[in-house]
Amino acid sequence: VPGAGAAEAIRIGFHAPLTGFAAGDGKSARLGAELAVEQINAAGGVLGRPLELVTYDDQAKPDQAVPVANKLLGEGIVAAISGSYSGATRAAAAVFQQAGVPYVSAYAIHPDITRTGDYVFRTASMGEVQGRGGAKLIGEILGQKRVVLITLDNDFGQSLARGFKEKAGAFGIEIVNEYTYGIKERQFGAIVASVKRDAPEAIYASGYFFTAGPLVSQLRAGGVRATIVGQEGYDSQNFIDIAKAAAEGVLITTALDRDSDRPEVRDFIGAFEKKAGFPADMVAASTYTAVQVLAHAIGQAGGTDGKAVRDALAATRDFPTAIGPVTFNALGEIYKPIQVQVVKDGRFRHFAVIDDPVLLAPPAE
Structure with a gap:
């Protein structure tokens, strides 16, 4: 110009x-x-x-x-x-x-x-809002009620878990167990063994692509077939590249709708x-x-x-x-609707949208 x-x-x-x-x-x-x-x-x-x-x-x-x-x-x-x-x-x-x-x-x-x-x-x-959306996705949209939480023990993971727990009951969800892990952890054998015993219908697992990739891979390799719901920390091609075939079918709540x-x-x-x-x-x-x-x-x-x-x-x-x-x-x-994406053929694709101004209202003070 x-x-x-x-x-x-x-x-x-x-x-x-x-x-x-x-x-x-x-x-x-x-x-x-x-x-x-x-x-x-x-x-x-x-x-x-x-x-x-x-x-x-x-x-x-x-x-x-x-x-x-x-x-x-x-x-x-x-x-x-x-x-x-x-x-x-x-x-x-x-x-x-x-x-x-x-x-x-x-x-x-x-x-x-x-x-x-x-x-x-x-x-x-904010995290609590996304967590509430995760509860609606699992309890209402998917209709799954037995849930295990796997929570990253930092600001990000804890705020997501807080929002999920706050609204779990409203969507008929029973939280069977919650496991926490640290940001440097990449070996999840103990958690995988416990989750397998818990036999949940769905897993709400917070993390970033570099923790979620190994976690999802190890859950699937360990024979856990439950629906895995992550959130925007997974929203990276890096997650799919790390988890490979194990990423297929994983759902995430996020802000970007590829479709x-x-x-x-x-x-x-x-x-x-x-x-x-x-x-x-x-x-x-x-x-x-x-x-x-x-x-x-x-x-x-x-x-x-x-x-x-x-x-x-x-x-x-x-x-x-x-x-x-x-x-x-x-x-x-x-306020914005939450985009639900699913990994399909190695790419994130549209699955659903949660547009609920009451459930997803951010605090004003």
Whole structure:
């Protein structure tokens, strides 16, 4: 665009796990954010100025996220986006809130993130909300009542399990047992043996692709035939690549519907795979959305003043994105239907959608 390059760039801070255990998600996060910036700039930028993404690696660690947030503040950013997990995002949120810099958590789900303050927003459904959706999927949509929980013992896993337990009874679910495991665990023999004895109809298992891949493989290899329901932590081609044939038939609650016919979803999925060389996932869709929502708010604010951008974010209503229309409530949370995807022939495909504004309502305070 003639002239857009000459105008001073609007700098957006971005942190994600580019190295370490979560680097697979960090890569998707970075590529999703970069794609949004490229598309916005190709269309003339925001207020006639190009966007520039200033990216730092936080290794998904809280003790890295704080110095990274401070470094970003020193880079002259007008707003920031987390492309990271809950621990790192909670830590960084406090820094940006104190500095009066608008901050959007793309896919971290811990409830405390938005409660940090009025400059913090989230484009994901919080963990408890996703857990409630999981209970409806198993108890009502699948009609399965005997359930075992396998819970990752961190912010992510615990918040999902809390939401599931909160609504299990409402859907006639009996929780037969719950097992917890640590994020570094990859050998699940003891849990598999116990689950086999429990003989559940369904397993609600939280985890990220690098824990879920081995867990699902070992459950199936151990002869456990129960329905396995995961959630957005599984939402990566990496999960399918690790679990291979064992991934077939696994259901996940997530934010991205691969079979949507909505143009903003189709355009994103096609453009992302072309850029990345691998299929779009929930993480990429969420960071892509976070950049778009932020760019829209800067445009609405008519400038880069922190408070004006914050107010414009808070006023976002029905903004169309790859993960559905975005409207923020008083806490900076969004309501969106939960997409249920199933692994079929090595790809995630549409299975169902849970559109239940009462069940899935985020808290407003």
